[in-house]
Amino acid sequence: MLKKIFLLPLIFVFIYSCSENISPVDSGLENGIFHFGNGSEPQGIDPHVVTGVPEHHILISLCEGLTIANPNGGGNLPGVAESWTISDDGK
Secondary structure, eight states, rough: HHHHHHOOOOOOHHHHHHSOOOOOOTTTTTTOOOOOOOOOOEEOOOOOOOOOOHHHHHHHHHTTTTTEOTSSSSSSSSOOOOOOOTTTTTT
């Protein structure tokens, strides 16, 4: 048991030292590529057929509205809209 306690930090140090740092250019930010950490490969993206959680996360992201609900309550937050104004009649 004592060997496992000392071995575990060494494993983490080894994994960290072997990992490479990825610059923003390599990660796709410069090229406009969006990487989505979904966890597993989706079985599809047809909203009428899929039932899994990974597919749900992708569909929610693809179908984001102009505004999104504020998780802390209050007014809406921007979704895909950059800004909006409310007319005098509330529309």
